[in-house]
Amino acid sequence: MLTDSDALTDSHVHLDLEEFAADLPAVLARSRAVGVGRWIVPAIASRHWDRLVALHAAQPGVFYALGLHPWFLAEESPQALETLACRLAARPEGLVAIGECGLDGAIALPLAEQLPWFERHLQLACELKLPLIVHCRRCYNEVLALLARYRPPAGGVLHGFAGSRQQGEQLWALGFRLGVGGVISYERAQKTRRAVAQLPVQALLLETDGPSMPLAGAQGERNEPWRVSEVLTILAQLRQQPVEVLMPLLEANVEALFFRDRSARNGSIA
Ligand SMILES: [Zn+2]
Numbered sequence: 001m002l003t004d005s006d007a008l009t010d011s012h013v014h015l016d017l018e019e020f021a022a023d024l025p026a027v028l029a030r031s032r033a034v035g036v037g038r039w040i041v042p043a044i045a046s047r048h049w050d051r052l053v054a055l056h057a058a059q060p061g062v063f064y065a066l067g068l069h070p071w072f073l074a075e076e077s078p079q080a081l082e083t084l085a086c087r088l089a090a091r092p093e094g095l096v097a098i099g100e101c102g103l104d105g106a107i108a109l110p111l112a113e114q115l116p117w118f119e120r121h122l123q124l125a126c127e128l129k130l131p132l133i134v135h136c137r138r139c140y141n142e143v144l145a146l147l148a149r150y151r152p153p154a155g156g157v158l159h160g161f162a163g164s165r166q167q168g169e170q171l172w173a174l175g176f177r178l179g180v181g182g183v184i185s186y187e188r189a190q191k192t193r194r195a196v197a198q199l200p201v202q203a204l205l206l207e208t209d210g211p212s213m214p215l216a217g218a219q220g221e222r223n224e225p226w227r228v229s230e231v232l233t234i235l236a237q238l239r240q241q242p243v244e245v246l247m248p249l250l251e252a253n254v255e256a257l258f259f260r261d262r263s264a265r266n267g268s269i270a
Contacts, residue, residue, distance in 0.1 A: 007037035007061075008232065008247060009254045010225040012100075012133065012159045012179050012207035015041045015062065016051045019211040019222055028059060031225040037061050039225055040258060042100035042133045042159075044069040046080040049087065056094030063258070065097035065133050067121055070104045070114045081120045088128055096258040098125050099133025100159065106138045118146065125152035131257050132156030134176070140167060147174045155257060157205055160213065165195040172203040177257060179207040182223065185216040185234050197238040201249045205257070206231050 010031070014020075020027055031037070041052055042065040052064035066087055068076055088098060101121035103114050125132040131154045136143040140163065155175030161168065162183045171178060180196050183189050196204060208231065210223040215230055232250070236243045 008035050008206065008228060008251060009038040009040065010036055010208050010210070010228045011040050011157065011205040011254055011258070012042060012181070013039050013210045013225045014044065014212070015039060015059075015210075015225075016043075016048050016055060017211060024059070027224055027226075028061075031228075032061075034226045034229040036225050036228045038254075039063070040065065040096060040133075040254075042069075042097070043067050044100060045072040046076060046083065053092060053094065063094050063096045065099040066095060067099040067101040067133070068117055069100045069135060070102055070109065070117070071107060073109060073114060073117055076117075081117070084120075085124055088124055088130065095130075097131045097133050097156070098128070099156070100135050101132070102135035103139045103143055104135065104137045105142075111139060111142065119150075122146060122150040122152060125154065125156065126150055129154045134158045135160070144170055144174075147171070147176060151175075157257065159207060160209055161196075162189065162192050163195065164191050165198050168195045168199045168203060172199065177203050177205050177253060179205050179209075180235060181207045181209050181231055182213045182215040182227070184231065184238065187216070193238055196235060197240075201239075201241075201246065202253060204235070204250060205253055206235070206250055 038061045040063050043049055043052055049066055055062050056064055098121055101118055103111055103118055132152050134156055136158055157177045157179050158171050159179035161178035168178050184193050184196055206228050208223050208225050208227050210225055214221050214223045215227055236246050
């Protein structure tokens with residue numbers, strides 16, 4: 001069992017969504033109770049950016065990324081990208097990455113129309129040397145080619161990883177980690193279960209993607225950040241490594257990706 005002092009991070013959880021509005025303090029308390037005491041909240045749309053800044057100010061342990069998720073691009077104006085660039089360049093307190101951004105091959109908006117938005121995020125990651133939180137569904141090859149072309153210097157994470165070992169290795173070779181979440185709780189996800197068992201531990205981050213992506217056995221329920229402790233347990237079983245050994249290694253990956261700058265600048269991440 002994890003304890004409070006062994007703080008673990010949920011590296012991808014949408015605490016700013018309506019689903020958590022009514023009882024966020026209770027959600028965070030349940031999370032802390034199992035040792036998950038830090039949360040990274042990626043943005044989905046420009047109308048949420050102020051909410052993320054406010055969340056960081058109000059809730060110790062909450063950090064955030066700013067970006068434009070492909071699902072909500074239809075509501076954005078090109079002006080949003082200029083605003084994004086300014087807000088990122090100002091490096092506001094609590095900002096740890098750019099995202100969530102990416103490409104989705106399973107939505108109505110054609111990839112060709114998503115592409116310029118994602119490319120602007122890639123350019124900003126290169127200019128500002130911030131890590132990138134990437135959403136990628138049914139367009140793995142396109143995303144891989146773009147990451148290889150731009151090579152964002154601070155790397156990033158392909159969140160909600162559901163790929164193969166080979167895909168994981170390709171991403172890791174480009175400095176991109178894999179966000180490991182509820183997918184690995186499903187027996188049928190054999191390819192991804194094998195991949196996360198075999199990939200170098202340095203390449204892995206834990207996440208829930210709450211309120212989405214429930215674990216096996218909890219379908220239909222709101223996914224909550226405390227479940228990161230369950231993802232850790234499953235990952236430890238798949239890798240045949242003790243939880244106590246795996247946990248500090250995974251947490252070091254979060255530090256290396258999202259908090260390196262911050263610890264260098266402030267001498268602390270607290
Ligand atoms: Zn997400």
